[in-house]
Amino acid sequence: MKGFRRFLVLRVVSLVPTIFGLILLTFFLTHIIPGNPALILGGPEVVSNPAELKVLEAELGLNKPLYVQFFIYLVQLLHFNLGYSFIQGQYITYELGARFPPTIELAVAAMIIGVPIGIYAGIFAALRANQLGDHAVRITSLLGISMPVFFLDLLLIIAFFSDLHLAPSPFGQLSPQLGYPRSITGFVILDSLFTGNITDFANAIWHIILPAVGLSFAIIAVLARVMRASMLDVVNKDYMRTAFAIGLPRNILIRKYALRNALLPTITVTAIQMGALMGGVVLTETIFSWPGLGLYTYNSILSLDYPSIMAVAILSGVVFVLINFLADILYGVVDPRVKY
Amino acid sequence: MLMTPRAKVIIGVVIVVVVVVAGLGTFYAFSNHHTTPTKTGATLTIASTATPTSLDPAVAFDTYSVLFDDQIYQTLVGYGTKTVDGTTYGALTPVPELATNWTVNSNGSILFNLRHNVTFSNGDAFNATDVQYSLNRVVSMSQGDSFHVAQFLNSSGIHVLGTYQILLVPSAPDPWFLNLFQLWVTDIVDPTVINANGGVVAGHVNTYMSDHAIGTGPYVLSNYSTSEIILTANTHYWGSQPNVTKLVFLQGGSPTTQETSLQSGSINVAFNIPLNQMSTLKNSSNVKVLSGPTSSEYYIGLDENVTPFNNVDVRKAVNYAVNVTNLVDYSTYGYGVVLKDAMAPSIESYIPAFANYTYNLTMARQYLALAGYSHGFNTSFYYAAGDPIGTQLAQILQSELAQVNITVTLEPIAAATYNAQVGLGHYPMFYDGWVNLLATPDDGLRPLFSSHNLGIYGNYNYFNNSTVTKDVIQAGKLYNMTQRDALYENAQQILASQAVEIPLFNLENVIPTTSNVQNLYIYPTFDIFFDQVTVS
Numbered sequence: 110m111k112g113f114r115r116f117l118v119l120r121v122v123s124l125v126p127t128i129f130g131l132i133l134l135t136f137f138l139t140h141i142i143p144g145n146p147a148l149i150l151g152g153p154e155v156v157s158n159p160a161e162l163k164v165l166e167a168e169l170g171l172n173k174p175l176y177v178q179f180f181i182y183l184v185q186l187l188h189f190n191l192g193y194s195f196i197q198g199q200y201i202t203y204e205l206g207a208r209f210p211p212t213i214e215l216a217v218a219a220m221i222i223g224v225p226i227g228i229y230a231g232i233f234a235a236l237r238a239n240q241l242g243d244h245a246v247r248i249t250s251l252l253g254i255s256m257p258v259f260f261l262d263l264l265l266i267i268a269f270f271s272d273l274h275l276a277p278s279p280f281g282q283l284s285p286q287l288g289y290p291r292s293i294t295g296f297v298i299l300d301s302l303f304t305g306n307i308t309d310f311a312n313a314i315w316h317i318i319l320p321a322v323g324l325s326f327a328i329i330a331v332l333a334r335v336m337r338a339s340m341l342d343v344v345n346k347d348y349m350r351t352a353f354a355i356g357l358p359r360n361i362l363i364r365k366y367a368l369r370n371a372l373l374p375t376i377t378v379t380a381i382q383m384g385a386l387m388g389g390v391v392l393t394e395t396i397f398s399w400p401g402l403g404l405y406t407y408n409s410i411l412s413l414d415y416p417s418i419m420a421v422a423i424l425s426g427v428v429f430v431l432i433n434f435l436a437d438i439l440y441g442v443v444d445p446r447v448k449y
Numbered sequence: 450m451l452m453t454p455r456a457k458v459i460i461g462v463v464i465v466v467v468v469v470v471a472g473l474g475t476f477y478a479f480s481n482h483h484t485t486p487t488k489t490g491a492t493l494t495i496a497s498t499a500t501p502t503s504l505d506p507a508v509a510f511d512t513y514s515v516l517f518d519d520q521i522y523q524t525l526v527g528y529g530t531k532t533v534d535g536t537t538y539g540a541l542t543p544v545p546e547l548a549t550n551w552t553v554n555s556n557g558s559i560l561f562n563l564r565h566n567v568t569f570s571n572g573d574a575f576n577a578t579d580v581q582y583s584l585n586r587v588v589s590m591s592q593g594d595s596f597h598v599a600q601f602l603n604s605s606g607i608h609v610l611g612t613y614q615i616l617l618v619p620s621a622p623d624p625w626f627l628n629l630f631q632l633w634v635t636d637i638v639d640p641t642v643i644n645a646n647g648g649v650v651a652g653h654v655n656t657y658m659s660d661h662a663i664g665t666g667p668y669v670l671s672n673y674s675t676s677e678i679i680l681t682a683n684t685h686y687w688g689s690q691p692n693v694t695k696l697v698f699l700q701g702g703s704p705t706t707q708e709t710s711l712q713s714g715s716i717n718v719a720f721n722i723p724l725n726q727m728s729t730l731k732n733s734s735n736v737k738v739l740s741g742p743t744s745s746e747y748y749i750g751l752d753e754n755v756t757p758f759n760n761v762d763v764r765k766a767v768n769y770a771v772n773v774t775n776l777v778d779y780s781t782y783g784y785g786v787v788l789k790d791a792m793a794p795s796i797e798s799y800i801p802a803f804a805n806y807t808y809n810l811t812m813a814r815q816y817l818a819l820a821g822y823s824h825g826f827n828t829s830f831y832y833a834a835g836d837p838i839g840t841q842l843a844q845i846l847q848s849e850l851a852q853v854n855i856t857v858t859l860e861p862i863a864a865a866t867y868n869a870q871v872g873l874g875h876y877p878m879f880y881d882g883w884v885n886l887l888a889t890p891d892d893g894l895r896p897l898f899s900s901h902n903l904g905i906y907g908n909y910n911y912f913n914n915s916t917v918t919k920d921v922i923q924a925g926k927l928y929n930m931t932q933r934d935a936l937y938e939n940a941q942q943i944l945a946s947q948a949v950e951i952p953l954f955n956l957e958n959v960i961p962t963t964s965n966v967q968n969l970y971i972y973p974t975f976d977i978f979f980d981q982v983t984v985s
Contacts, residue, residue: 196865198503198659207675263705271709278715279706281676285494285697285716289674398496398702400676408500411835413865 113441120434131426132186136179139419186423192416197408201420204405209424210295211282212401215393216386218321223328224379230329231336231375232368238341246333253330259392262323266396269319276319279397283312320397324390328382335378339371372443380436387432388425492695493966493984495718496707500700501678503593504670505658506636507586510593512975513720515633519976520680520696521570522636522664523547525561525580526627528978530970538741539972541888543627547575547637547665556618557626557928558606563613567687569639570669577615581607582640584617589651594634597886601626622926624933625889632886633976639663667691667980676700691980711736711961717984718962718969723837724782730961737964740784740957741971744793746893747785747838747882749830749846749951754874754911757828762820764948767878768806770813770853771846777954780842785954791944792893793955795973796885797930798937802945803952813853825854831876833868834861839880842953846878872904874911882956883907886974890937891925898944912949916940 166172170181185192191201234246269276277284282297290301290309298317301309343349344367352362391403398404402421409417501514506522509515529542548561567575585604587595606618619626629635638658643649646657662670667688668680682694699716707719708726712733722730730736751758751767758764777785786794789801817823830846832839840861847857857878862870871879885893895902900918902908917940924936944950958971967983 193656195654196502197500198508198654198656200656204675211676266706266709271713278710278713280496280699280702280710280716285677285699286492289672395701395703396706398676398699398706400674400701404701405675411864413863413869 116441117438120437124430124434127430128427131430132183132423133179135419135422135426136182137175139415139422140175140178191420191423194409194414194417196412196414197417201417204417205402205420205424206295208400208402208405211297211399212387212390212394212403214282214296214298215317215320215324215390215399215401216383218317219324219328219386220379220383222321223325223382224332226325227329227332228336228375230333232340232363234333234337235340235344236363243337246337250330250333253326254334256326257392258323258327258390259396261326262320262393262396265319265323277312277316279319281398281400282316283309284316287312320393320399324386324393331378331382332375336371336375339374340367343367343371369443373440376436376439376443380432384425384429384432387428388421491693491984492697493693493718493979493982494697494699494716495720496699496702496710496716497720498700498702498704498707499721500675503654503659504662504673505655506593506633506638507583507590507595508592508654508659509633515975516977517662517670517678517680517698518633518636518664519666519978520668520980521662521666521670522633522638523666524632524635524637525563525630526551528631528972528974528976537968537970539970539976539978541628541631541744541973543631547580548630551627553627557622557624558616558618559627559630560610560614560616561630563615564687565613567665568685569642569663569665570683570685571639571642571663572685573639573641573663575637575665576612577609579637579640580615581609582643583637584635586638586643586649587634589649590654591652592654594632594886597632597892598629598634601629622928623891624925624928624930625887625891628887628889637665668696671695688980692983693979696979711963714963716963717966718960720960722961724784724959725837727782727784727959727961735964736961737966738959738961739969739971740959742786742793742795742973743956743958743971743975744795744885744888744893744973745882745956746788746792746885746897747880747953747956748788748791749842749953750871750876750879750881750910751948751950752874752877752879752909752911753913755877757820757822757826758877760820761947762816763822763826765806766813766816766820766822766853767850767855768803768948768951769809769816770855771849771951772808773806773951773953774808776842776845776849779845780838781954781956784957784959786957788952788954790941791897791950791952792890792941793885795955796888796890796893798890798924798934798941800938800941802938802941805945806948806951810852817853817855825856827856827858828877829858829860830878830880831860831862831867831871832880833864835864836880838956842880872907872909874904874909876909879909881907881909884975888973890933891921894937894940894944895921895925898940898949910949912944912947914943914947917943 163172170178189202191205193200194204197204230246234243237243266276266279270279283289287309289297290304290306293300293303297313298310301313349362349367352366353359388402391407393399394401394403395407406421409421497513499513501517502511503509503514504517506518509518523546525546525548526543527546529540529544530537531540531542547564547567549564550562552560554560563577563580569575584598584602584607588599588603591599601619601621601623602617603620606620608616608618610616642663643655643658647655649655660673665687667683667686668691669683671681672679677700678698680696682691704721704723707716708722708730710716711719712735714735727738731738751764753759774787777787789804790799792799817825830843832843843859847859850857871881883897897907898912898917899908899921900913900915903911903913920936920940924933927933958975960969960971962969965985967985968981
């Protein structure tokens, strides 16, 4: 436990330079992109009027040395001020605060569907290696990885919305006729539950199913393959063969011994998948009009909205770092052999 | 794999929970099914891929942001309607709105008598000082479309003569001064609200007004979020209550999603379905496609800063080498009207000056030879990436010019970069358009062809001709229509003789709706007003 506490402290401390490095890299990469944000923002009026351009650059702080701009940006970040987007006409903190929860909801829903199925499919395939069941899982997994998510999403919409009328219209988190619940957490599903709005709760679940299923296909496909490979590796180990030979119950052997040993790579992959989803999935969010981070990022890039692009890059990076930190903690919980 | 009894119980419980929740969802889905048609007095659902950049009329400059201003705010003078062959369209005819009547004086000034007993949606009374404040604010902030106002109005020209009377004096002669007060940028705002939330800072945006709005219009802003904006009927509205009492604007949907949803009836109006899908939609039993003329002018620019387009013979050659009718038909799917001039035919003083440039490869080759390019040349064509019309016509243009040995490299550029760079004089050929918001020859010609506007506000061709500049500036100050016409016609003839550009089309505004939506009128300036819409 002492070792674990020490590990925890060291990891938390190491997050600081990691996040600082991320901010530094994002800042400088954004600033070496060709183009002057003042020109984009100011439009034709400043393009041919150097005096006006200089005024705008001064207002945006672009006339200061880069390291000074970085320092100012860092101080703002410490105050949770991600800047103002003149192109979108909103404070970025407000926008991200509104957009991040829908992305988290969608990511969590996709993981809830994808992770158990993916893990079970991998175990199923490993225990029937080179038999029909294994081939079925592997082919399905290949399909899941190969199929573009936007194509899958459109197929799901055509099948379940247009033809079967089982899914809602692919527009956002709630049907337009319903009002959004009072915001407590920012998560529509939780807020509707906390406010006792069962109609909104059910409608929100109904709306999230299709996009989450679409996203979960790739998760299932990847996890199934990783879990299968990992399980095969573990069950073929000498100690497992011995345990099988001794006659210990197969079920207990798989669940208590093989699975825990095989889970480590799966945790890593799950963390990576979760981190990627948290950054926003542009295609799914666009197709389902999901008001999340992906769509916001896409629009920011198209309009060369530098402050927004930077903010999203930093947020995505920080989330990724934190999720991997949690994954590191989880290793020790799952595998007692991991020493801190 | 064998499972323990405990595991089976857990899995069983999870399955039951999932089925119950899914069942609840399905139950609520069918009870709130989206195919239930909306009734009069209920909700109109509108879908757009865009999000508004600002709800502030002094800042808004994109069509989608202006859409909200059109519902929430009002101007002194409104737009009328006209009926052509049984179809009603929006028209630019000035009709009373916040001004009940007006008198245009001989010096061009206008005395407006304002409507009494009008309040903003928060109950604040409307009067002449609000008009003064709103117009001064636009000029002072210098954002969005303020340049249209600032060129003809400043604070010294705004005179409040009484609680409901205001005299506006143009700072320069302007035969179309009245048209200014139809533009959304002159929407009347509530000074009390603005002064309590940041006030007016010269040259700066008021961030509060980006997502807040208090106007005198038929609708009020009820909800503003990233996924939807809801407007509801303004109970303080001085006019008739709108038939549709709730407007739900769904944002961010892809064009494919919009098309599917429109056909199913879960949305009523869609703004971003590509033109090539309109024929499919017309075949849907519950969808109709509305379209109407606009005051837009789309063209292929020829940058005279860049060789060889600094040579008039080369410019004439490309005008003869391009089959404009073919190009327009294939890129606009029948929704573009071929232009034979540098401005739309509905604009006063229009003449088909470019009519002589018929598709003629022989003439094209002759002019190329005259210019010393009998073997052709290499050039590039720039357009905004993702623009379906630009993408289509780029490919057609490339193949047509190849017939006269002009090798065109296509250069799609990200829209934001394109808009920032197109006026810099680096793009030899480019695709662009101009919406003549005031629908006047001054607004159609001066910004695009005056040498005072080189590289700014549209003279991206870098066309520098002193006669045209003199004519368009002088004509814009003449109150005598005959004298105006003569100057504008002369300018247009010079533009054609210099082959300043390749005029392409006047694009219709195309809006598909469900068949139960009535009285949605298409305006030439891309404005849309929902207060007269009914849903049968």
